[in-house]
Amino acid sequence: MTTLENLVKEAAVTAAPKAAPAPEPEDDIPLYAPRRKIYPQSVHGTYRRIKWALLIVTLGIYYLLPFVRWDRGPNAPSQAVLIDFPNRRFYFFFIEIWPQEIYYLTGLLILAALGLFLMNAVAGRVWCGYLCPQTVWTDLFFAIERFVEGDRREHMQRDARKWTANTWARKGVKHFLWLMVAWWTGGAWVLYFADAPTLVKELATGEAPFVAYAWIGILTFTTYSLAGHLREQVCLYMCPWPRIQAALTDEYALNVTYRYDRGEPRCSVKKAEQLRAQGAPAGDCVDCLQCVHVCPTGVDIRGGANLGCIQCGLCIDACDAVMTKLGRAPRLIAYDTDLNIKSRMEGKPSVYRLIRMRTLLYAVLIAVVGAVMIYTLATRETEGINVIHDRNPMYVRLSDGSLRNGYTIRIVNKQRQTREFALAVDGLTASSIDYIGVPARSDGRMLIDVGPDQTREVRILVTDRDPKPAQSTRVTFRLTDVATGDTSEARDHFFAP
């Protein structure tokens, strides 16, 4: 039997008219519909290939990135991407983020959000369909399921029959493979927080810290549950993005759309021939339900926009295969807009407006935020100074009548060698600095040395001999690297009675 005959036969079974269910009294309508298990059928085509490629790239990056090395010189970790909690650093290739620079992560989050908005403005929930981790891992888990339990029809039939040893064995193998993937996912996660090769050895020999095992356990459990069991339920009930996305989209965004102008009225090939012979309208959709059977969220795209549709394009591939076999033009389902369909029905040309206010605005914002981040990263100082004024007392009057304020200075050295810094205070008429715990050099200079890639805290006392000081004077602390002349400044106040 040919595949097309299979399709038609299956469609006849699935699409056969059923007796209408008796309407339920309003009080008996359940709040939540019971879950219907979805058995997505495998599919081949352009969008499936794109999804495979993205799955390999994204999972490849996730699993292998911790092993990529990046030479930062002596005394620095050589892992390209590392979240170093003990030393409070984040390393991303040539970028090293200190805790004081956490705003870069804020910038990255803003960029990610804008990127998501732009994708949404161009092609709806394309993020959900191709790049969302839930989609990618669920896709992988579906592939394992099909590999072990067979494609849709075989899997459904086996589940419907009395379970045999073979069924149990297949289920066992599937869950074992799922757990292995989930475990490896958790294992890869912890490798981002320590030197990966070392941690792998420690994990294998049982010498890794408890927290590493705990996180692997948590990630194994969440991956196995979300990708193996909850699947489309996450997209339908747990993820806020579909609701937010619906509020952010417009009529020009491309979405996976059933071209009802071409597909309706749907009827079998034979019926369509008869109708056309009589001059009656007949659509291209043969109601084979292939688009529904391949859908990972169980959506019938022919019903119009649907919250459950993650815009993965697999129904396009399925329908294209059917259309090709029937000798009809592909893209009965396509990335399109309802607006275009209406235009075509009115005999007007399609309108694809990629460049419009919304997409321009997002693109400009991405460019601006990106440029600001690159500029600040390229020009950022390699030293830093933070000042905290003593709270109690705010000032002290000395026996000679002068006033003294105390400060705690934190100096940051972001370079990989020890540096010597000189400190000066500007804004007071006649001031001097006393350092606590910092010895004077042989030439009398007061210099503070800070080790490579370290911070140092120093207590200082600033004395002002102005006979008539203001109650509060704005002062600037200037830190200068004596070798390079690089300076950093911080502002605070000098208080008087």
Ligand code: SF4
């Ligand atoms: S309806 Fe089509 S595009 Fe939407 S989730 Fe299902 S298969 Fe993917």
Ligand code: SF4
């Ligand atoms: S839209 Fe395409 S795949 Fe879906 S039922 Fe119609 S012909 Fe079949």
